Amino acid sequence: MDKGCLKDRVCTLKFNLCKRASAIKLNIYTLHTLLEEMKDNEICDSYIVTLEIGSITQIMTQVKESQHAHTHSEQGHPEHGHAHHGHSHHGHSHHGHHHFDPSSDRIGWAFLLNVTFTIIEFIGGWLTNSTAIMADAVHDLGDSLSIGTAWFLQRAGNKQATARFSYGFKRLSLLAAMLNGVVLVCGSIWVLIESIPRLFAPEMPHTEGMFLLALLGVGVNGFAAYKLSAGNTLNERVLNWHLIEDVMGWVAVLIVSVVLMFVNLPILDPLLSIAFTLFILYNVVRNINLTLGLFLQGAPDEQVQLQIKQRLQQIAFVDGIHHLHFWSLDGxxxxxxxxxxLKQLLQPEQLVAIKCEVAECLSEYKLSHTTIEFEFPEEACRDD
Structure with missing residues (x-):
């Protein structure tokens, strides 16, 4: 094996160790063999010193410890799924595991309960003549769509990346969020059209029916929230908050139905429905605005973007940074x-050291994909 080839292979192994010490699956014997070959071939002393066995052994110890912790985490928390590590170029894709997913199962149960009860709500709202129940039905429809798309995308979004879709399918969730937002806006406008005229001509709803539906709503949404509370994934935590909001909404309907049983104040029903609807619209518009920003590849957090730039500029031999793009696949x-x-032309071992420092600098930000290009003094940037 020639000297140049040996250098390239060791550089790659060294860089991968520093870049992803928590996940790289390294053949330790291979690296030691390469070092011995370098000695036998009398490759330059400075290069051997940079990659001395003591340094490599220390890094390999960190790798083994990290791998042990990673394996223990997987065994203790199977519901995590590790979807965010599923990039084939990182060498540790988990997509080949077709095992039982408790997280998906819990979300599936919550979806089934929510969509069934949403249908009951629309029918019940029509039978009881209650716009408050109709407003809650629209709210639950939105939650059903959110839970359903989360359930589907947890499966579809984790498919392997392809040559055409090189980043994978995570951005499907943004499309689903936009569609959900449009449905909720349309539903909310319909509820407002029904509710506002009743402020001027209130109609007494069927209070006993409201009361029974409210009890059922608290029970169904409360049970669904309980099912999701056992999970640790981000999807489950977010959806659990949605369901807790639903429970609070049904508690409000329950209180109003009890009040209307004893006091003739039919205006409470449209007031409650308008309050629900405005709350829904506020959150929907906020989410649509956020989703649109992600669609347009805006920075998910400008403060973090600035921190990353400042950290990279502090690295030795880095003279400047440009074409820094920080965006999100799915939020x-x-x-x-x-x-x-770079400030000057550097030797291969110096470039390896800088790459390691860049990798360490970026590791705390949990980025899914990073591409860093070095430019040398007087070199024209092809992207300018």
């Missing part, structure tokens, strides 16, 4: 690309 998994302008 949770972020992507970073940047050009680092």
């Amino acid at each position: 949770e998994q972020h992507v970073l690309t940047a050009h680092l302008v």
